Amino acid sequence: MGDYVVFHDVAWHGIYAVYFFVIGISAALFFLSALSWFREEYRPLRTPAFYGSLVLLAVAGLMLIGDLSQPARFLNVLNPAYWHMTSPLVWGTILLVAFGVVSIWYFTTLGKGDSAGKLPAMIGALLAIAIPVYTGFDLAVHQHRPVWNSSLVPVLFLGLSLISGAAVATFLARGDPRLVAALRQIMLWGSGAVAIMVISLVITTGYGGSAEELTYAFMTSGTMGMTFIGLGLLAGTLLPLLVLAVPMGRQQTGLMAAAVLILIGGISLRYSILMGPQIVQTFFS
């Protein structure tokens, strides 16, 4: 006893996980709307999914700005003269601005014929893939953080984005049988991929060095363990995977239940992956 330490704050608080969640859904909804130009079964989603994406993009942008401790200086990061290209936050800024511009362009083509929207749909879809990938790089580039510093994280965030978006789209599908079947496929295979990635991440972290081992212990026990393993992996990834795989998952009730579970899993996984390694780091003298 008689020890003395100073305490440290985490860099990014929980609101950042909510941002990852919201922007992931926004990007995936745009992707599904864009898909409607190429796959007929997604046609009923074109307009509602796009509007959902646009609203969530605005919400996510405001959240990002609000999370800055100098919100008025968000203009600095829009100034190319200040850009420091080694930072993924700059990549994110460019992607988000481009995504916003393409979304407006896409909006102007919605009421026109089939050929008009294909180009903005394609460009927007590519940006929609890049956005969750950049959010993964936001974390992955920090070389000293266990869990974060993994090439799996950007891919995991892409997978989480896709299934979270598909889960929201399930509620916009209004029971259209072909669309619902297509969304079920996305959620089923996407959840499977997410489960494999999360399990891989857990195992490689557990077999890592002292920092990884400590982070593994922290993230798999106590409250954080309940969030990460309980809500994120078991209830939010493996359970919906099971529900979707059995006949119940083909029914509307089962699909809705799986969608809700996927959304709970999506926010829980992002929260625990964001916070776990940071809290452990605050205990470094």
Place this chain on the structure above:
Amino acid sequence: MNEELRLSSIETRGVQGKKRYAMVIDTRRCIGCMACQVACKAEYDTPLGVNRTWVPYKVVGTYPNVKKHFLPRLCNHCDDPPCVRACPVDATYKVDDGGFVLQRYERCIGCRACMASCPYNARFMLPSHRTYTKINNVVDKCTFCFHRVTQGLVPACVQTCIGRSRVFGDLNDPNSEVSYLVTRNATQVLRPEQGTKPQVFYIGADRNQTEYGRDLYFRPDVMEEDRAAWSRNLKI
């Protein structure tokens, strides 16, 4: 041979014609008086709850074989600083001649990417409530007392250290005291595996304090109460 292995073009240790300031902390000479922490607070009006430099200590062993270990801490002014590459607006930068890692307060947007990237917890957010100095809501850190060093002085913590535990100087100058100490003593740096090339060198640092996250295993209840109170009162 004593050539430096430089992996990144930003690194300046061992580069001829450039200064590379560094600090050597001889923990055997530290008496834990905290004068360095106080001098730093006075120099910069650092608010309560956050520190540019701090001196954690730990009592290890079982009576009668006990020892109180001090580990003065500050920004390591890394030769390859991860905070510089993490900053989206170039608010954090490294001074090429001298190696100081500094902060442009007027440009910082408060995204805290630099805090996330620092393996040493050396960066902190300045709270919104400060009485005298009106630099608020931006990230701050130790500057190696850039304003003093460029005037030919040593950093405030070095100036005030009564045990001469802290020694400051140009590591690229083979005749400097820091070069002598680093050459003639077994030294350690914090978390060398991160490739940040820290420029704060310790003599006699104890592993109870240098190892990552060791405190997480040993969390005295009384300290957890303090930690909770600190979190409650930290208004950013």
